[in-house]
Amino acid sequence: MIKILRVDDRLLHGQVAVAWTNYYKADVILIANNAMLQDKAMQVAFKLATPPGVTLSMKSLDGAAAVINNPKHASRTIMVITKTMKDAEYVIGKTGDAVKEVLMGGLRSGAGKKQIDMNSYMGEEDIAVMNRLEGQGIHLFMQADPTSKKLSCEDIRRNYNR
């Protein structure tokens, strides 16, 4: 079962990994990222950041979709992580209705991006992706860690347009 899809541009890191894995009781962290497959240092760093007792699976976007679509893993509690909203939309587009919730957080600043939350920035394209996914009935929200304030799509749009 896909418990949550997190969008975080650092993918898997330290306390956030531990906090969210605990919160969702995930026993699989599935990182979906094409560049990671050629980047040994990234792979080693993610292995080190994986909490004990949790299975780490590192795949391309298509590979991650194949894992999600494999009925063999239905009994596992999976947290998927993508680097961008676009990647999230790509994976969701290939996996039917497997993903029901998208958690945004840790989206770094960049050209044309506006600050939404203390540590998160979104651009026009990110907002468009969010709106499309929301239109498909997916529940999206933004939260840095389980103890911080949750922002709904409405909050995010308001912060983007202010």
Add this chain to the structure above:
Amino acid sequence: MSNIILLTHGDFSKGIAQSCRFILGEAANLIPLSITMETGIEEALGMLRDAVAKFDEKEPVIILTDIPGGSTTQAAVRVLGDRDNLYLVSGMNLGLLIELAVTEFDEDRAGNEELIREAVEQAKSNLMLISAAADGDVLEDDDEL
């Protein structure tokens, strides 16, 4: 909240306390103490006893020192007998400090010792040589986990 006294050569204690707060916030009572080239063992003892006295007699207090053979640890060993609920671990690192900071201790000495021992074992396992070049695992981009 865990009560932890950090005693090190120089400002390591202040730095590691700051690093711990960076990650956890104010999750534990941390008292960083430093000895310098001029600090005698009696002076170090005095600092430790003053720090221990800030906590209630029954409350568990853990003293962390930097290296086992140093005068930090030698001073701390001499304070251990002052109270029942006092513990000493040498060779601290940030992983150990974080683990101890979030552990719930109580008045049960044997139970506390077990919790501290577990944290020490976990901290030891965090000490490792990391070599990306030596990581021989080849990723299979298939539908298996």
